[in-house]
Amino acid sequence: xxxxxxxxxxxxxxxxxxxxxxxxxxxxxxxxxxxKNPLVAYAALFYGAFGTKEAIIDNLMKTSPLxxxxxxxxxxxxxxxxxIGANGQVIIGALLAAYVGTMVASYPFYLSIPLVMVAGMVGxxxxxxxxxxxxxxxxxxxVITTIMLNYVAIFIANYVVNGPxxxxxxxxxxxxxxxxxxxxxxxxxxxxxxSTIIFVSLAAIVVxxxxxxxxxxGYEVKAVGFNPYAAEYGGISIGxxxxxxxxxxxxxAGLAGTTQVVGVYGRYFGxxxxxxxxxxxxxxxxxxxxxxxxxxxxxxxxxxxxGSNQMQIAGVPKDMVTIIQGIIIFLVATNRIIKTLKLRxxxxxxxx
Amino acid sequence: MDKNVDYSEYAVVMRGITKRFPGxxxxxxxxxxxxxxxxxxIVGENGAGKTTLMNQLYGLIRPDDGKIYINGVEKIxxxxxxxxxxxxxxxxxHFMLVDRLSVVENIVLGQEPVRGPFFALNRARKEIxxxxxxxxxxxxxxxxxxxxxxxxxxxxxxxxxxxRGAEILVLDEPTAVLTPQETNELFEILRxxxxxxxxxxxxxxxxxxxxxxxxxxxxxxxxxxxxVVKTSQTSPRELANMMVGREVLLTVEKNSAHPGDEILxxxxxxxxxxxxxxxxxxLSLTVRSxxxxxxxxxxxxxxxxxxxxxxGLRKVESGKIIFKKEDITNFSPKKRREMGMGxxxxxxxxxxxxxxxxxxxxxILGEHDDPKFSDGVFxxxxxxxxxxxxxxxxFDVRPPKIDLLGMNLSGGNQQKVIVAREIAxxxxxxxxxxxxxxxxxxxxxxxxxxxxSMRDKGIxxxxxxxxxxxxxxxxxxxxxxxxxQIMGEVRPEKTTTEAVGLMxxxxxxxxxxxxx
Numbered sequence: 001x002x003x004x005x006x007x008x009x010x011x012x013x014x015x016x017x018x019x020x021x022x023x024x025x026x027x028x029x030x031x032x033x034x035x036k037n038p039l040v041a042y043a044a045l046f047y048g049a050f051g052t053k054e055a056i057i058d059n060l061m062k063t064s065p066l067x068x069x070x071x072x073x074x075x076x077x078x079x080x081x082x083x084i085g086a087n088g089q090v091i092i093g094a095l096l097a098a099y100v101g102t103m104v105a106s107y108p109f110y111l112s113i114p115l116v117m118v119a120g121m122v123g124x125x126x127x128x129x130x131x132x133x134x135x136x137x138x139x140x141x142x143v144i145t146t147i148m149l150n151y152v153a154i155f156i157a158n159y160v161v162n163g164p165x166x167x168x169x170x171x172x173x174x175x176x177x178x179x180x181x182x183x184x185x186x187x188x189x190x191x192x193x194x195s196t197i198i199f200v201s202l203a204a205i206v207v208x209x210x211x212x213x214x215x216x217x218g219y220e221v222k223a224v225g226f227n228p229y230a231a232e233y234g235g236i237s238i239g240x241x242x243x244x245x246x247x248x249x250x251x252x253a254g255l256a257g258t259t260q261v262v263g264v265y266g267r268y269f270g271x272x273x274x275x276x277x278x279x280x281x282x283x284x285x286x287x288x289x290x291x292x293x294x295x296x297x298x299x300x301x302x303x304x305x306x307g308s309n310q311m312q313i314a315g316v317p318k319d320m321v322t323i324i325q326g327i328i329i330f331l332v333a334t335n336r337i338i339k340t341l342k343l344r345x346x347x348x349x350x351x352x
Numbered sequence: 353m354d355k356n357v358d359y360s361e362y363a364v365v366m367r368g369i370t371k372r373f374p375g376x377x378x379x380x381x382x383x384x385x386x387x388x389x390x391x392x393x394i395v396g397e398n399g400a401g402k403t404t405l406m407n408q409l410y411g412l413i414r415p416d417d418g419k420i421y422i423n424g425v426e427k428i429x430x431x432x433x434x435x436x437x438x439x440x441x442x443x444x445x446h447f448m449l450v451d452r453l454s455v456v457e458n459i460v461l462g463q464e465p466v467r468g469p470f471f472a473l474n475r476a477r478k479e480i481x482x483x484x485x486x487x488x489x490x491x492x493x494x495x496x497x498x499x500x501x502x503x504x505x506x507x508x509x510x511x512x513x514x515x516r517g518a519e520i521l522v523l524d525e526p527t528a529v530l531t532p533q534e535t536n537e538l539f540e541i542l543r544x545x546x547x548x549x550x551x552x553x554x555x556x557x558x559x560x561x562x563x564x565x566x567x568x569x570x571x572x573x574x575x576x577x578x579x580v581v582k583t584s585q586t587s588p589r590e591l592a593n594m595m596v597g598r599e600v601l602l603t604v605e606k607n608s609a610h611p612g613d614e615i616l617x618x619x620x621x622x623x624x625x626x627x628x629x630x631x632x633x634x635l636s637l638t639v640r641s642x643x644x645x646x647x648x649x650x651x652x653x654x655x656x657x658x659x660x661x662x663x664g665l666r667k668v669e670s671g672k673i674i675f676k677k678e679d680i681t682n683f684s685p686k687k688r689r690e691m692g693m694g695x696x697x698x699x700x701x702x703x704x705x706x707x708x709x710x711x712x713x714x715x716i717l718g719e720h721d722d723p724k725f726s727d728g729v730f731x732x733x734x735x736x737x738x739x740x741x742x743x744x745x746x747f748d749v750r751p752p753k754i755d756l757l758g759m760n761l762s763g764g765n766q767q768k769v770i771v772a773r774e775i776a777x778x779x780x781x782x783x784x785x786x787x788x789x790x791x792x793x794x795x796x797x798x799x800x801x802x803x804x805s806m807r808d809k810g811i812x813x814x815x816x817x818x819x820x821x822x823x824x825x826x827x828x829x830x831x832x833x834x835x836x837q838i839m840g841e842v843r844p845e846k847t848t849t850e851a852v853g854l855m856x857x858x859x860x861x862x863x864x865x866x867x868x
């Protein structure tokens with residue numbers, strides 16, 4: 001599209017790519033210090049992520065929910081909101097999706113699948129909207145409220161799979177959802193299956209890109225995120241947009257939870273989100289809140305994690321991946337600090 | 353040049369101080385002479401360069417050119433530490449205190465006394481009590497700052513400066529935040545400090561204060577010194593003249609106005625500022641279609657709160673705002689905009705523009721959900737770009753590239769974008785605040801002409817400006833605001849800048865007539 005966007009994207013891409021490169025170099029130095037050969041380690045990492053069909057499928061299936069939680073956090077950032085509660089929204093979204101999923105057995109797939117997906121998104125959206133409402137009308141900071149809501153979500157999840165929503169047999173899991181609500185697999189190799197949920201994530205990238213770049217909602221949300229004073233001046237309601245942005249962010253996280261229910265497990269396992277909500281923060285940072293960047297960042301993080309087992313077998317501790325990830329985030333974040341500082345300096349000079 | 357001159361009788365001498373900011377010459381070869389143990393006022397309108405000058409004395413910014421002598425010795429002051437070492441202390445307009453800490457904790461901040469590993473406040477507490485007694489600065493060392501009234505907080509700032517050994521005190525508009533009672537108390541303190549040998553530089557624009565407490569005055573205007581006088585040998589009238597300049601430099605060609613119906617009425621308006629103090633105190637005014645009503649006044653007398661209340665950005669405590677015969681006191685900014693109220697805001701980077709949005713996005717701010725630009729869900733990007741290309745051409749925005757981000761434009765061109773946008777919405781009333789602040793002459797002329805042509809098309813304009821010249825050359829009626837109230841209404845052709853200057857300093861129009 002426009003030149004301005006190209007300019008920003010270029011700068012962003014350079015920062016992200018440099019960060020990744022430097023982090024790989026630093027990790028290599030660490031490996032040398034503990035007496036390991038980094039070339040061997042990286043070769044193993046690469047083989048582990050892309051070397052076999054199973055690896056690629058595994059990698060894609062890990063990427064899929066990370067794209068969604070990354071988009072969730074990234075969308076929040078666009079509105080100036082730090083949604084740390086993607087984890088809770090994943091859990092509540094998955095719960096609602098699974099609950100609806102057990103009730104749609106008599107419906108054809110073209111009804112049950114949309115119903116389940118909508119349920120999951122509504123679950124995540126409502127959960128996030130609580131924090132949005134508290135921020136917009138009570139001034140409670142979303143970082144605090146979303147963290148607290150994460151715990152509430154975990155307790156709810158653990159309660160329902162051990163009580164009202166438990167499948168017979170004493171194991172903490174829900175009954176299976178209706179077959180008509182499950183996403184079909186594209187292919188299976190042994191125990192690994194590539195589910196069609198990957199398309200949901202790819203579609204979400206396009207939809208979020210469209211919302212941000214092409215819609216009035218995107219315009220308002222960005223205006224509030226960039227400069228709430230000017231937004232208010234322009235007649236844009238800050239409260240409404242904070243809630244809306246939180247709800248959209250939560251819907252994306254809820255969708256991430258939903259895809260795990262309908263595409264991977266076929267039932268609800270309580271707090272199954274693991275850390276995917278928090279990974280969303282990492283991914284949004286590396287992807288610099290750009291939907292396409294987030295897609296690539298999710299794939300990167302998933303790849304180094306998938307490959308890490310193979311690296312472990314090659315004799316380099318799996319934890320090296322955490323180091324790489326940490327350094328990337330640090331560099332992306334500090335680059336932002338440097339950029340922000342530069343801006344501030346310029347502004348001060350003008351203001352004085 | 354100055355090598356053989358003896359400055360030893362002066363506490364502070366600044367010679368040829370020049371400071372340039374992007375697009376602005378903030379200080380232009382400024383000279384300042386302050387004798388030992390005197391109270392010296394620096395007066396001037398907003399933007400005259402007073403604070404800039406003092407920030408250079410205190411090392412907050414470095415001069416581009418010029419020399420500073422303290423007690424006759426040339427000093428290079430690179431940062432506030434150098435200034436403190438030279439026994440200079442500064443009390444800023446905005447206090448630099450930690451609200452949650454006590455008086456004594458604030459005062460020792462940065463050089464905390466310790467005994468072994470422990471915080472030893474007792475000695476500091478005693479020193480503070482001594483200072484309090486010595487200068488009549490009564491204050492309880494253990495009070496928490498946030499519980500104290502503003503006047504007391506200011507005392508803490510003064511003690512903090514004295515505690516660090518200052519002999520030369522710079523006070524930047526110290527009375528701006530004080531009640532008359534607190535102001536009197538402050539003056540007592542300043543006299544006591546002076547009698548014990550301290551030198552005080554006092555920045556203000558309130559002329560009665562200058563007359564009340566100072567020995568000599570340096571007047572600044574647009575970055576230059578326009579007068580140095582002994583207080584005993586001058587009058588508020590003369591000072592006002594030097595402050596605002598006798599002649600109107602920028603004349604705008606305009607015909608007489610043909611005002612129509614009253615379009616805006618403000619009745620007994622009371623508005624509070626952020627700290628909960630009343631800033632607009634029962635103010636009433638009217639604006640008719642096709643006229644420009646100018647509000648003259650020194651910054652900080654309620655102008656910001658007044659404009660924000662009229663445009664819906666700030667809550668009204670009491671009183672009414674009537675626009676097009678409808679009570680809009682509690683309408684949202686959006687509703688007011690839809691009714692035809694345009695707004696050129698005082699702070700273009702805070703309210704007027706989104707710096708990180710491209711120009712074509714900034715052009716639709718406020719109208720982005722109008723059917724012209726949005727079908728309800730999607731933005732009509734093509735139409736928006738076409739609209740923006742037209743505006744950029746019509747208003748000669750440079751460079752004429754609508755994909756540039758707001759922050760990549762110069763101040764003048766940013767202002768053109770805002771003015772173009774507000775005019776394009778076809779308003780019937782325009783609230784215009786500080787429309788030419790920081791702009792060069794060319795841009796100022798353009799904005800002025802635009803405002804006049806809007807007036808001639810029948811738009812009612814309320815113009816708020818700190819530039820008296822601007823008020824005089826554009827307005828059909830002039831209201832002067834002082835401490836949230838209107839001091840009087842005059843017509844520019846039937847009054848003088850001195851008269852308005854005096855009203856800006858708190859004299860009522862009736863009082864002026866009595867004097868004359």
